Amino acid sequence: MSDAHAHSAVVGAEGHLIDSNILNGIFDKVIERGGAFEVLNFSIGRTNEDFSRISLKVSSPTVGALRRLVEDLMLLGCHPVQETDALVRVADRDGCVPDDFYSTTNMRTHVRVGGEWLEVDRQRMDAVIALEEGRAICRKLREVRAGDRIVCGLEGIRVTPEFRERDRADFAFMSNEISSERRVEASVARIAVLMREVKERGQSIVFVAGPVVVHTGGAAYFTELIRRGWVDVVLAGNALAVHDAEHALFGTSLGVDLEAGVPVPGGHRHHMRAINAINRAGGIRAAVESGVLTTGVMVECVRAGVGFVLAGSIRDDGPIVDTITDIVEAQNRYAEELASAGLVIVLSTMLHGIGVGNMLPAWTPV
Known part of the structure; x- marks a missing residue:
């Protein structure tokens, strides 16, 4: 027996192994880990509904290497046969x-x-x-x-x-030679279908949004979605609320006039002035109720009863009083809002998007 076969285990897997490219992943992982495999049994699903099944013997030169290999294979859906x-x-x-x-x-x-x-x-x-x-x-x-x-x-x-x-139609679409513009249009259409399906199931649609929504002029479209009832929860950071308020109060974002696309004199102070105005009012809801804020994403959330959670970070200016600066509490609040999520849409925030992704099961569309 060669060193590569000194220690072995028999594992199995079932599912759409070929269509999902899992089978190749299993074989590649064994080789990548310096092991060897022997297929003991393999049956391919007879129809597009049937699962394929495989059992194979995997071998490694040491007990530790075998354990690490089996652990990696488990992430691909393998399990010990015994x-x-x-x-x-x-x-x-x-x-x-x-x-x-x-x-x-x-x-x-x-x-x-x-x-x-x-x-x-x-x-x-x-x-x-x-x-x-x-x-x-x-x-x-x-x-x-x-x-x-x-x-x-x-x-x-x-x-x-x-x-x-x-879904053969879906595969056909993905394999078509189409422009990037058409690809975006088709993706948006697919998201719209998913949103309708989620609403029909009685689940919530959660948006994880960054300040780029405001910087790029997308706030008007986002607020329209809120008004029409397509947004159930907004998860964000301090920056979205701050720049949304800056835009509402001064027409700028990061000191740049969003209509003209140019910096305005004294614009570098605008986000700090916005924070001060919100905090003086007593927070976002109080600012809306008192008329300090009359337009914007946060205003529409308050008016529509859409829940929002703002998680703080080390980069925050201010922050506004609504921002949760205890990161453990912020994580817990995020998790509570995600518990009933049927769809999560991330808009230009890597920090919060990745954080939310880590909280979700794989079967929740993101």
């Missing part, structure tokens, strides 16, 4: 877990407990799995308390990737 219950250890102190804890992905996950597979609730990235009253639930490290039962190791855990839908 089923065992998940390993459970007890947290010995608040905010800490055993060293071999399982760290979650955003993909649908099940754990085997007492011979039964439990779907993990509140699925999200970078959490641990706690067992509680017959449930498996994702928890942030800061939420762990001494005595909590934490899933550890890799046994008894199944991860299911999101498979690419077998």
Whole structure:
């Protein structure tokens, strides 16, 4: 036996393995990790509705290398063929877990407990799995308390990737030679369809918006969506509210006249004057009610009863009093608003967009 085959395990996977390019990913990962594989069984779905199934023997030169390989393959939907219950250890102190804890992905996950597979609730990235009253639930490290039962190791855990839908018309569109302008138009049309579907299901549409919405003149269109009931929650930072208020009060954003596209004298002070005006009024809602603010994104949110959460950052000027400067509290508030989200639309904010993405399960469209 060669060194590459010194330690082995048998894993399996099922789903739309070919259409979703998962099969190639599995093979590539084994080679990338310096291992070897042998396909023991492979059956292709007979129809476009059927799943394909594969079992294969993977080998690595050391026990540690094999463990790392299997862990990587689990992220692609593989699981050990020999089923065992998940390993459970007890947290010995608040905010800490055993060293071999399982760290979650955003993909649908099940754990085997007492011979039964439990779907993990509140699925999200970078959490641990706690067992509680017959449930498996994702928890942030800061939420762990001494005595909590934490899933550890890799046994008894199944991860299911999101498979690419077998929508032939959609695939045909993606393969067409079309202009970038047409591509944007088609994407917007698809988003509109998704928004209608989400509303029909009674779920919420969450917008994660950055100040570029104001800088680029997009606020007028965003406010129209709010007025028409297509926005249920706005998640943002201090900057969106500040520059929205600056535009409402002075017609500028970062001191630039949005109509003329040129800086105005003294414009560099405008965002600070806007912060001062909002804080003097007692916050965004008070500013709207008192007439200090009469137009803009935040005004329409208040008038339409659309919830908003502003998360602070180290870059903030001010901030305005509505901004949550405790980052743990801000994360918790974001998570609360995302719990019922059926669609999340990110508008030009990498910081908050990535943060929100980490809080969502893979099956929530972003």
